[in-house]
Amino acid sequence: MELFQEGTYRPIGVLFDTPVYRQIFQNCWHMPSYKVHVAMVAELLRLQKENQLLSEVTPEDMARHLHVMSKRSLRVQLLDFQLQEYDNDDDDEVRMLLSMAREVNDSMRMRDIQLDAQRLISAPELMPPNFISAKMMKEAKAIGEALTERHQQTSCSEHLQQPRDVVLDVVPKVLQGLWVPKPRLFLTMPSMKLDKMAVGVTKGVEDGVLAALGSTTHEVNMSRSTRDEMITSIIKTLHEAYPEDIRRKMLNSFSPQLMHHVAEVTAEQITALFQPRGKQEDTMSLPEEPTTLHEKPTTLHEGHTKLPDKTTSLPEEPTSLHEKPTSLNDEPTSLPDETTFLHEQSPVKVEESRKKKKSRMNRFIRWMQKRIFTRIHPQ
Template sequence: MELFQEGTYRPIGVLFDTPVYRQIFQNCWHMPSYKVHVAMVAELLRLQKENQLLSEVTPEDMARHLHVMSKRSLRVQLLDFQLQEYDNDDDDEVRMLLSMAREVNDSMRMRDIQLDAQRLISAPELMPPNFISAKMMKEAKAIGEALTERHQQTSCSEHLQQPRDVVLDVVPKVLQGLWVPKPRLFLTMPSMKLDKMAVGVTKGVEDGVLAALGSTTHEVNMSCSTRDEMITSIIKTLHEAYPKDIRRKMLNSFSPQLMHHVAEVTAEQITALFQPRGKQEDTMSLPEEPTSLPEEPTTLHEKPTTLHEGHTKLPDKTTSLPEEPTTLHEEPKSVTEEPTFLHEQSAVKVEESRKKKKSRMNRFIRWMQKRIFTRIHPQ
């Protein structure tokens, strides 16, 4: 459990206090461009409903196409320019982590856009007047034609993906399926509140998958239907693990226990995609740490990490619910008593093992945080 705190994944906790992460966050969750994309996807869905757009083009295709188009904007190009200083960074971990933070937030944003646009189509009375204009309709027709022409290349057909690709495609959607409230308020970008938690859990799942596979060179054929079935399976597994009231309380508080469980279940199912059935592990867990770490100075300053001010937690309406369990499953107690000497000896070994594991975990966290801190934290 030590890997997770309330709303964060400890090994990368210092990332969220850096200017570069704040720039990524603000660039992604930009309300004016968000509204434009919602309006455009809604218009594309209207055209599709009137048989003016290929029915096989999905809302996901539409949102992704608009996301690619948005990369031409000055706002996005400025962020790209600011991130270029890390392209020649000798530390691949930092560069990959910044890329993951951006992709996770972008993925959740696109999903929010799809859901808001679909809600507009099902409830036209919610449509803001400025969402409909002759210019918008003309541009939507042009985009619709481009989507139709490129459907074979841009649709979510089966294609080869590496472990990191699958993790980035699956984890944010699992978290949105668990955390985003229903019914959701319109045009509120609800997934924005999940940013740190989502980046952290995604990193935790990637660490677990790569630790199990031992390599990033694996590839698997993955389609949208396979991905969606996996997401449904993961969410179902987690729902079945907890009573509804306790689950709601754990969700509202960003329970580290639940976050750890989400990461383990998701990592296990993604790992199974890349492993032959005979070689799949019976159980899998997040990695503790590399076996050999560089020496750490004992004076490294570790900053506490929190969610963004203004939306630190989802509102907790379940204060009267029973306390969350301290463990996922209680171990059955043995009926027979062990001899006192053996029992004491075993207890000592367990305690020593627990202390060693905790010590290794803390060294790993300090090591990871130092790498991030020295590369991207302001001097």
């Protein structure tokens, strides 16, 4: 089933043509604030190198701290205000999807900041003159003290996380590890070009994990080292699945087949965190149709709320960021009960069953897209 097509996850494809998504995109990938954060992390790394900052504080800690501080800016507060329209939305799917889109882009941005700052420290000749100032150095010392104090107050490196938390922590970094080219150009925000693909694959992984677990109430203690080992394992598995030349072509074209494979491998490994060894499934597949398709038909016609005019206040997203991928040829693994049924039937009935399955998937995609469209697309 072609869940991935044209660089996106089909069930949420309409999201990317809406003003609210463009607002999220432009707010995240804001070059002036990006440069400020790169300069600040570079200065913090310099202080650390000179033993003026606790060595246990990581570049990830630094970038995340700056991200939290940036929420006080007028630019970010304006976006928060515009997104409040969806906080009390009866349709949680739309609200959670917008939150995911924002978190995925923010996660990739923070990772790009870390890598650019680390490159500045290893190659000081790349440091732009305006990245060094007395004010910057003074502010960096204050931030360094705050980071040290926070680290000393945190006694445990593990954090209790639910499935969605793990998905958001793992998937964007997996995709950056696969897609961001090396060597990367300095101060170009390379992950910006992954935005639609990354949001879609993250949603696909979440759907796969929740379909396997059957609940969002599971929790697991997850340390950064465990997370990083998982990311390395996923990338290694995908590298071994394709010869390098073929893999490179698939990466360059945002191959739907590769995107689907990434989603399945990642969902399988994340699901294994929450399941006892004896209960882990032999195979994982992305869900084909949620049970709510027939449980909440009224949501198709609810919420025709217009976006406020101010959603178009920032410049629109560039249209040249994405290349159109080839079409997906592989279908997700069928649900167990359907698999048994297919093997027992004649070729004619097998074909009929496949057509019915495809029809159900297409109905689900139209249903999901209409839910999103009626809530966040201007009338």
